[in-house]
Amino acid sequence: MNERLNGVGVFVAVVEAGSFAVAAQRLAVTRSAVAKTIARLEQRLKVRLFNRTTRKQSLTENGHAYYERCVRALAELEAAEECIESGRREPAGKLRVTMPVLFGRRCVAPILLALSERYPELQLEMSFNDRVVDLVEEGFDLAIRVGALPDSSQLVARRLGMQRMGICAAPAYLDRHGRPSSPSELDGHLRLAYLTAGRASAWRVHDEDGGVVLPQVKTRLGFDDLQAIADAAIAGAGLAWLPCWMMAPELKTGRLELVVSGDRVPGTEIHALWSRMTHLPMKVRVAVDALVSEIPRMLSQ
Known part of the structure; x- marks a missing residue:
């Protein structure tokens, strides 16, 4: 009976991915491994499941029929696992989480590490990356996003809090260039810009009346890494626009x-994102609950 399940998951993954290469990426295996699995499945079934050309692939008539039944069978297996999990008291299995580099290291990772100590059967895999990751495409269970959310009906979001920002500089820089006492006095100062795709966005500051002011600051240095900006600011290179949770320790030390x-x-708002599903796995639920409990405290610094 077990032999009949061999390759079924890979077959369904290939159909849903549209190609052997994409399926291999999602399954974290090589393309040749996927191809060999499909070949063994076809040999066992004694039918061809895919029509293959050098540019594309498509399901055969037998492939279509087999896919429909495999999907139903896998759904039944998933329902059986959910039934078992509902009676489980502790989360278990692999939890893959993607998060922004610095916020992930400073704020998210410590919470998840504590979670892994609390639940020994939980296996964590954390990816630190500032690009927007496709959860379904790359096989992640959970994503932490800072900023605007994608417009997608396939994702569920839960707000973790608001990342407050501030503008700071080293005392040495302010001694040389003066200490601005209002947003209008920022004009002419040097800024350390955060770059996205090689471009720096304008700074926006609220004045005393709540209006939006765009300071005419000069961009001399640009970075795509917040820690590098903080280091440059500490060295006296200019004004830095940084998250308050990141500035707090440096403000305390002076x-x-x-x-x-x-x-x-x-x-900017921070959210936890996961794929929409009928049953939220316990491993995802406990991770989100832990983040909702701890992140606001970190952001309030």
Whole structure:
């Protein structure tokens, strides 16, 4: 009976991915491994499941019929597993999480590490990347996003909090260039810009009346890494626009001074995202609950 299940999951993954290469990426195996699995499945069934050309592949008539039944069979297996999991008291299995590099290292990873100590059967796989990851395409269970969310009906989002921002600089820089006492006095200062795809976005600051001001700051240095910006600011290279949770330790030591506080600088929301499904696995649920419990405290610094 077990032999009949061999290759079924790979077959369904290939059909849904549209190609052997994409399916291999999702399954974290080589393309040749996928091809060999399909070949063995076809040999066992004694039918051809795919029509293959050098450019594309398509299901045969037998392939279509087999796929429909495999999907139903896998759905039944998933339902059986969910039934078992509903009676389980602790989460288990692999949990793949993708998150922004710095926020992930400083805030998310410590929470998940504590979770793994609490639940020994939970296996964590954390990926640190500032690009927008496709959860379904790359096989992640959970994503942490800072900023705008994608418009997708396939994803579920839960708000973790608001990342407050501020503008800061080293005392040495402010001694040389002056200490701005209002948003209008930022004009002419040097800024350390965060680059997205090689471009720096304009700074927006609220004035005393709540209006939006775009300071005419000069961009001398650009980075695509927040830690590099913080290091440059500490070295006295210019003003830095940084998350408050990141500035807090440097403000306490005096290596940085706050120039514009978080109530004058627009913040960005942070969410946890996962694929929409009928049953949320316990491993995802406990991770989201832990993040909802701990992240707001970190962001309030």
